[in-house]
Each structure stands twice: as structure tokens, then as C-alpha cells.
Amino acid sequence: MNSKQTEKTNDEAPIIIIENMHKWYGDFHVLKDINLTVKKGERIVICGPSGSGKSTLIRCINRLEEHQRGKIIVDGIELTNDLKNIEKIRTEVGMVFQHFNLFPHLTILENLTLGPIWVRKTPKREAEETAMYYLEKVRIAEQAQKFPGQLSGGQQQRVAIARSLCMKPNAMLFDEPTSALDPEMVKEVLDVMISLARDGMTMIVVSHEMGFAKSVAHRVLFMDGGEILEQNNPEDFFNNPQHERTQLFLSQILD
Amino acid sequence: MEKSLPKHTAENLRPPLTNIGIIGWMKANLFNGWFNSALTLLVTYMLWLLVPPLISWAFINSSWLPSGDQCQAGGGACWSVVTANIRFIIFGFYPHELQWRPLVAMIILIALLFYSQNRSHWRKSLFYAWTLGLFVMGVLLRGGVLGFRGVESNLWGGLPLTLLLSVFGLTAAYPVGVLLALGRQSKLPIIKSFSVVYIELIRGVPLISLLFMSSVVFPLFLPEGLVINKILRAQIAIILFTAAYIAEVVRGGLQGVGKGQYEAADSLGLNYFQTMRLIILPQALKIVIPPSVSILISAFKDTSLVVIIALYDLLKTTQTTLSDPKWMGYSAEAYIFVALIYFVCCFAMSNYSRRLERELDTSL
Numbered sequence: 372m373n374s375k376q377t378e379k380t381n382d383e384a385p386i387i388i389i390e391n392m393h394k395w396y397g398d399f400h401v402l403k404d405i406n407l408t409v410k411k412g413e414r415i416v417i418c419g420p421s422g423s424g425k426s427t428l429i430r431c432i433n434r435l436e437e438h439q440r441g442k443i444i445v446d447g448i449e450l451t452n453d454l455k456n457i458e459k460i461r462t463e464v465g466m467v468f469q470h471f472n473l474f475p476h477l478t479i480l481e482n483l484t485l486g487p488i489w490v491r492k493t494p495k496r497e498a499e500e501t502a503m504y505y506l507e508k509v510r511i512a513e514q515a516q517k518f519p520g521q522l523s524g525g526q527q528q529r530v531a532i533a534r535s536l537c538m539k540p541n542a543m544l545f546d547e548p549t550s551a552l553d554p555e556m557v558k559e560v561l562d563v564m565i566s567l568a569r570d571g572m573t574m575i576v577v578s579h580e581m582g583f584a585k586s587v588a589h590r591v592l593f594m595d596g597g598e599i600l601e602q603n604n605p606e607d608f609f610n611n612p613q614h615e616r617t618q619l620f621l622s623q624i625l626d
Numbered sequence: 627m628e629k630s631l632p633k634h635t636a637e638n639l640r641p642p643l644t645n646i647g648i649i650g651w652m653k654a655n656l657f658n659g660w661f662n663s664a665l666t667l668l669v670t671y672m673l674w675l676l677v678p679p680l681i682s683w684a685f686i687n688s689s690w691l692p693s694g695d696q697c698q699a700g701g702g703a704c705w706s707v708v709t710a711n712i713r714f715i716i717f718g719f720y721p722h723e724l725q726w727r728p729l730v731a732m733i734i735l736i737a738l739l740f741y742s743q744n745r746s747h748w749r750k751s752l753f754y755a756w757t758l759g760l761f762v763m764g765v766l767l768r769g770g771v772l773g774f775r776g777v778e779s780n781l782w783g784g785l786p787l788t789l790l791l792s793v794f795g796l797t798a799a800y801p802v803g804v805l806l807a808l809g810r811q812s813k814l815p816i817i818k819s820f821s822v823v824y825i826e827l828i829r830g831v832p833l834i835s836l837l838f839m840s841s842v843v844f845p846l847f848l849p850e851g852l853v854i855n856k857i858l859r860a861q862i863a864i865i866l867f868t869a870a871y872i873a874e875v876v877r878g879g880l881q882g883v884g885k886g887q888y889e890a891a892d893s894l895g896l897n898y899f900q901t902m903r904l905i906i907l908p909q910a911l912k913i914v915i916p917p918s919v920s921i922l923i924s925a926f927k928d929t930s931l932v933v934i935i936a937l938y939d940l941l942k943t944t945q946t947t948l949s950d951p952k953w954m955g956y957s958a959e960a961y962i963f964v965a966l967i968y969f970v971c972c973f974a975m976s977n978y979s980r981r982l983e984r985e986l987d988t989s990l
């Protein structure tokens with residue numbers, strides 16, 4: 372907790388700015404007037420009931436979903452229909468999915484080097500060195516030559532995190548990274564994410580892992596019905612929720 | 627005491643005799659239950675009726691000498707029809723004294739195909755080998771340069787023609803089919819509707835009518851004086867036809883690749899072409915190996931339809947041989963021979979596809 376307060380988040384440099392953003396699926400208003408500013412090094416956990424729009428919100432940040440109104444600015448670049456901008460932003464923002472989404476036809480090492488080689492144009496040698504570095508970091512280097520199908524879920528998710536890190540992103544998005552895992556594997560993935568947090572990575576994490584939120588988040592957001600209903604630092608958020616729906620939600624998941 | 631001990635341990639027990647060896651196998655596979663036993667007996671009886679006469683027809687009483695004199699007398703198979711006409715069946719009207727040239731070309735082609743089987747050979751050098759090989763094959767078949775006598779393409783025929791049409795037809799049809807499948811999924815309306823219309827149109831007509839159009843109708847639209855080689859036209863018709871079927875099969879494969887793969891590729895910042903080439907197609911094409919090979923096999927056999935535009939492929943040269951009064955009665959033997967050639971080619975394809983599937987299996 373101490374480390375979290377001494378750490379500086381740079382106030383001058385917001386890395387993600389979302390202003391009055393709306394999104395519809397057909398007639399269905401999924402995201403309503405979202406405003407969110409994320410500073411460099413800041414770590415945000417988003418929680419909320421199923422269908423509240425958490426995934427949709429973070430998927431808008433790297434344009435896996437398109438918003439229809441308002442503004443999203445990432446790293447100083449506004450998300451428009453310009454493909455070049457979209458690709459640029461995607462290289463700056465890593466994403467980790469609930470179901471890992473590793474490329475099953477490539478080895479672990481190839482999964483990690485693909486992005487750097489083809490998008491960043493890194494020489495193969497260097498990309499492989501970086502990949503091995505991050506595989507060490509997620510403690511899975513000995514599996515480099517295996518295929519994703521040969522790894523356990525927890526191992527696959529750690530590889531997926533390493534794959535994102537290889538692109539040297541400025542921010543990372545996590546969409547329920549542990550909810551598809553067997554309970555005994557959750558910890559190994561959370562440990563990796565905690566060490567990432569210690570390194571000062573900017574993170575937006577959709578998760579119901581409240582222990583994780585308490586120990587690393589600067590801010591916890593509660594979403595319901597496509598709106599951000601409440602946000603606060605973790606202590607106040609968990610100990611003193613303001614909104615009655617937040618209270619209801621917390622009482623449900625903390626049991 | 628101690629010596630008798632091992633006899634009672636489990637490892638030393640031998641399985642009952644009937645579970646192993648030939649008797650065990652027969653019991654498990656041929657005589658498990660009265661119905662299977664009856665079937666086994668029935669099939670054995672039929673084999674006993676059929677096989678001995680077949681062997682005596684094909685081998686014991688058969689005549690092999692090219693002269694074919696004993697054919698009438700022998701009563702067995704008259705393989706002479708093949709041995710006497712082998713050069714015409716294989717090479718068609720290609721000038722007799724130059725037939726070593728298509729022979730060498732075929733050997734080069736088969737060697738290249740054989741070498742390309744191994745995926746570890748798929749490097750740049752293989753591409754150069756094919757380029758060089760194609761050039762040499764072209765020179766050999768056509769002549770007219772380097773002191774080789776020119777041979778007009780209307781004299782090409784037989785097996786080289788069949789291989790030419792199918793190997794190049796199929797290798798060209800595959801990428802065209804993949805492009806059409808991608809086109810059909812495109813977000814750009816023009817590309818999408820072009821692909822849909824093309825695929826549905828082509829699949830709605832028989833290959834024969836395409837071949838016919840390519841040889842009769844198509845030239846009417848060409849400016850006067852411009853003649854496109856008949857073989858090339860047939861080749862194009864085969865490519866366009868096969869590509870439409872490949873496209874539909876590949877589309878199925880594309881749908882089999884999960885949405886998550888596109889999203890993962892997108893989130894790494896890969897562009898459309900990189901995503902397709904590196905992530906989606908390798909997985910989609912792997913899924914569709916079995917149906918693709920079915921299409922390739924049937925396309926290979928369909929090349930025999932080029933007789934309709936008077937090309938002398940392998941099947942047509944065989945038929946021509948049989949129209950000679952001397953050999954008229956021996957069509958069974960001649961057709962068995964060409965059937966064997968077709969079978970070897972098709973079997974090689976399906977065999978290779980199974981091997982490729984095994985090698986590409988990464989799920990384990």
C-alpha cells in the first residue's frame with residue numbers, strides 16, 4: 372500500500388482520455404456518456420455486473436469496437452476511422468483476453484515475436500531475445516518451443532501477457548484475464564500482473580478479483596447499465612460504497 | 627522356493643492364447659458375433675470365386691508382347707494393347723523421335739513435386755528450382771530454341787498434357803480460390819458482390835460448357851489475328867472452374883477460425899494482409915485440407931473432359947488406340963492401364979494430404 376502512494380503518477384500526461392463517449396449496438400445503448408482519464412502509470416480496475424459494458428468499454432480503447440459519439444484519445448492520437456492511427460494505437464496499447472487467444476499454429480516463441488517482427492520491424496534475433504526476456508519474466512521460458520495447445524490455461528494466459536509486453540506497450544488492457552481459469556491457476560496469473568504493476572505499467576483491468584484490486588489499483592470503477600456509476604480509491608470503494616447498486620454488487624461478490 | 631516365486635507375479639502371466647497372434651486377431655475382427663462371422667464367410671466365398679479367375683486372366687493366361695499375336699488364342703488379358711501402343715497412349719502425336727523430351731519434362735516435374743513434399747524444403751531455393759524447372763520443361767516441350775526442334779502445341783498430348791493441365795490448373799486455382807474466398811468476406815461491396823456472383827455463376831455451369839465456351843465462344847471476342855493457344859484456353863477454363871469450388875471450401879475454413887484470433891491479431895497492430903497471411907489463412911487452410919484435396923482429385927480427373935475441345939489427353943489417346951480395328955476388342959485392358967495411372971496420381975494426393983494434416987497438427 373505504501374509503495375502505491377509513494378509512486379508518482381504523472382499528472383501532466385494522461386495517456387488515455389475518454390470524453391462524453393457513447394456507443395450503440397444497433398438500437399441498444401451500451402455505453403452512455405463515458406468520461407475517463409487515465410494517467411501514465413495509473414492502474415484502474417473496472418467491475419460491475421454481467422452485461423454492464425465493461426468489455427465493450429475497454430475494447431473501444433483499442434478500437435476492437437467502434438464508438439459513435441464523443442472522443443477517445445490515446446497517447447495523443449484521437450481514434451477516428453483512419454486505419455493508420457488505429458494500427459498505431461494498437462501497437463501502443465496491449466490487450467489480454469479472457470480466453471488468451473494465442474495463435475495455436477505457432478510456437479510460444481513465434482507467438483511472441485510475430486508482432487515485433489511484422490509490426491515493429493524488429494530484426495528476428497532481437498525479437499527473440501526480447502521474447503525470451505519476457506518469457507523469463509512470466510516464468511515460462513522453458514516452454515518456448517511448445518505450442519499453445521500443450522500448455523495449461525494459466526500458462527497460456529501468462530504467455531498472452533508476455534506476448535503483449537513484447538510490443539513494449541505504454542498501457543495494457545485486461546478483459547477478465549483470470550475468469551476462464553481453474554482456481555488453482557488464478558494466482559500464478561495475478562502474480563504476473565502484480566509484478567507488472569510494480570514495474571509501473573499503466574493498466575486497465577476488468578476483473579472481479581477484489582484482492583487484486585485492493586493491492587494494486589489506484590482507482591476502482593463500478594459500471595452498471597453502460598454507465599460508470601461510481602469510482603474511488605480501493606479503500607473507500609470497498610469500505611464505503613456510495614451507490615446502492617455498488618453496495619448490492621459488492622455484497623454479492625464478496626460472499 | 628525362491629525360484630517358483632516369480633511364476634505367481636502378475637507380469638509373468640501370459641495372455642490367453644486366443645487374445646494374441648493371428649487367432650486372437652481373427653476372433654476380434656472377423657468372428658465377433660454370428661452376424662460378422664456370416665459376413666466373413668460370405669466375403670471369403672466371393673473372393674474365392676473372383677480372385678483366382680482374375681489372377682489367371684490378368685497374369686497367367688495373359689499376353690504381354692507388343693506384337694499381340696497370341697491375344698486371340700490366349701483367352702487371358704491382352705496387355706499387348708498397352709505395350710504395343712504405349713508411346714502413343716503416353717505421348718499422343720508428339721513426334722516419335724522427340725518423345726524423350728516430354729519424358730524428361732515429366733521426370734523433372736515429378737522430381738520437383740516429390741522434392742516439394744517435404745515442408746522443410748519450402749525455402750526460397752525451392753522457388754528458384756521450380757522457376758528453372760518450369761523453364762526447362764517449357765523448352766523441352768516447345769522446342770524452337772537452343773537447337774531443339776519446335777513442336778507445335780497441337781501435337782502435345784497424352785500423359786504430359788494431362789499432367790500439365792492438372793498440375794498447373796490446380797496450383798493456380800488454389801490461390802485464386804483463396805482470393806475469391808477472402809473477397810466474399812470483404813467489407814467492400816464491389817469486391818464482395820463480384821466474388822459472390824463469380825462463385826455462384828461458375829458453380830452453376832458444368833465444366834464442359836466452360837471448356838466449350840473457352841474454345842468456341844471466347845475466340846469470337848478476341849481481336850482478329852490474336853490467337854490464344856487452345857491448351858492455354860482449356861487451362862484457364864479449368865483454373866476458373868476449380869477456383870470457384872476451392873473458394874467455397876476455403877470460406878468454410880475461414881469461418882472455422884474463431885473471432886478471438888482476429889481480435890488478437892488486431893490488438894497487436896497487424897494490418898489486414900498480415901492478419902490473413904500469418905494468422906487466419908494458415909489455420910483456415912489447415913482445417914480444409916481434406917475437402918480441398920477432394921476437389922483437387924476430382925478436378926484432376928475432370929481434366930479428361932478436354933476431349934470435348936479436341937485435345938488429346940491421356941484418356942483420349944487411349945480411346946484413339948482402341949479405335950484401331952486391330953485393338954478394338956481390348957478396351958478393358960487399356961482402360962485398366964489408364965485407370966492405374968489416374969489412381970496412382972490421386973492416391974499420391976490423398977496420401978500426401980493425410981501426411982500434411984498430421985505434420986500440421988499442433989494441438990496434440
Ligand SMILES: Nc1ncnc2c1ncn2[C@@H]1O[C@H](COP(=O)(O)OP(=O)(O)OP(=O)(O)O)[C@@H](O)[C@H]1O
Pocket residue numbers: 396399401419420421422423424425426427428
Ligand atoms: N456484438 C454485439 N452486438 C450486440 N450486442 C452486444 C455485442 N456485444 C455485446 N453486446 C451487448 O452489450 C452489452 C454489454 O456487453 P459487454 O460484453 O461489454 O458486457 P460485460 O460487462 O463485459 O459483461 P461480462 O461480465 O458478462 O463480460 C451486453 O448486454 C451484451 O449483450
Ligand SMILES: [Mg+2]
Pocket residue numbers: 425426427546547
Ligand atoms: Mg466482458
